[in-house]
Amino acid sequence: MLEAKNLCKFYGSVLAVQNVTFTLEPGQVLGYLGPNGSGKSTTVKIVTGLLEPTHGEVTYKGQNYRKILGYVPEEPNLYPHLTGEEYLDMVGTLRAMPQSRKGTRITSLLQLFSLWPHRHFALGSYSKGMRQKILLIAALMDNPDVLILDEPLSGLDVTSVLIVKSLIQALSAQGKSVFYCSHILEVVEKVCSRLIVLRKGHVLAHGPTAVVREKIGKSSLEDAFLQLVEEIDVTQVVNYIVDVVACS
Numbered sequence: 620m621l622e623a624k625n626l627c628k629f630y631g632s633v634l635a636v637q638n639v640t641f642t643l644e645p646g647q648v649l650g651y652l653g654p655n656g657s658g659k660s661t662t663v664k665i666v667t668g669l670l671e672p673t674h675g676e677v678t679y680k681g682q683n684y685r686k687i688l689g690y691v692p693e694e695p696n697l698y699p700h701l702t703g704e705e706y707l708d709m710v711g712t713l714r715a716m717p718q719s720r721k722g723t724r725i726t727s728l729l730q731l732f733s734l735w736p737h738r739h740f741a742l743g744s745y746s747k748g749m750r751q752k753i754l755l756i757a758a759l760m761d762n763p764d765v766l767i768l769d770e771p772l773s774g775l776d777v778t779s780v781l782i783v784k785s786l787i788q789a790l791s792a793q794g795k796s797v798f799y800c801s802h803i804l805e806v807v808e809k810v811c812s813r814l815i816v817l818r819k820g821h822v823l824a825h826g827p828t829a830v831v832r833e834k835i836g837k838s839s840l841e842d843a844f845l846q847l848v849e850e851i852d853v854t855q856v857v858n859y860i861v862d863v864v865a866c867s
């Protein structure tokens with residue numbers, strides 16, 4: 620479905636991503652994990668065509684990728700003067716959705732994501748979680764075959780998190796592919812069948828979720844991640860922070 624080969628990206632002299640290779644098959648949920656600044660969003664921007672890689676290529680097996688792709692970006696940069704409904708209508712129009720399907724999908728999804736009472740309010744007045752829901756609806760409304768999610772749970776409440784997690788599993792059972800970018804290990808572990816772990820732009824581990832965890836010999840992915848990626852003593856760092864903040 621989607622193949623990324625030897626992706627490399629330099630911003631000037633800063634290396635953001637090096638030699639990232641993966642395939643995303645129908646029905647697969649691929650987790651893309653790494654600490655802040657490790658190159659996750661850079662990879663996502665390359666995969667969605669927003670950024671040219673310095674080297675490497677992304678191919679979508681013979682298809683018009685813009686039509687099959689749904690993308691939830693990291694930053695909810697929405698037009699603040701548009702209402703939620705107007706924004707979704709614009710997205711549907713840009714995606715060339717038939718008028719009636721666009722209308723019914725927008726109505727249903729606004730209701731299901733509890734945004735119906737807010738549909739006529741400007742996006743600038745939406746809370747963070749409400750903006751995130753609009754991004755999710757915009758990504759889902761044209762029934763994409765491939766979903767690219769960059770921290771999709773950011774700012775969502777407990778119920779919405781549960782809904783989105785289950786939704787990802789349901790969509791994958793229908794044969795949709797999901798590229799799930801996050802540093803929230805607990806979620807990734809539950810919803811992803813395969814994982815790529817990144818550190819400073821390099822792939823540290825790549826394989827089925829259980830294998831990645833097992834390979835490092837840790838019972839939880841969080842332990843594995845801390846050992847593999849962070850290389851820090853969390854307790855010590857916390858103690859230092861407490862000391863610094865309390866220092867007169």
Ligand SMILES: Nc1ncnc2c1ncn2[C@@H]1O[C@H](COP(=O)(O)OP(=O)(O)OP(=O)(O)O)[C@@H](O)[C@H]1O
Pocket residue numbers: 630633634635653654655656657658659660661662693802
């Ligand atoms: N537009 C840019 N110009 C210059 N450097 C950039 C740019 N975008 C990202 N970088 C650098 O590339 C590296 C990877 O950034 P990226 O945003 O891909 O990380 P990330 O894994 O998504 O982090 P986070 O978890 O914080 O979202 C970082 O060193 C960052 O400073």
Ligand SMILES: [Mg+2]
Pocket residue numbers: 659660661693769
């Ligand atoms: Mg990011």
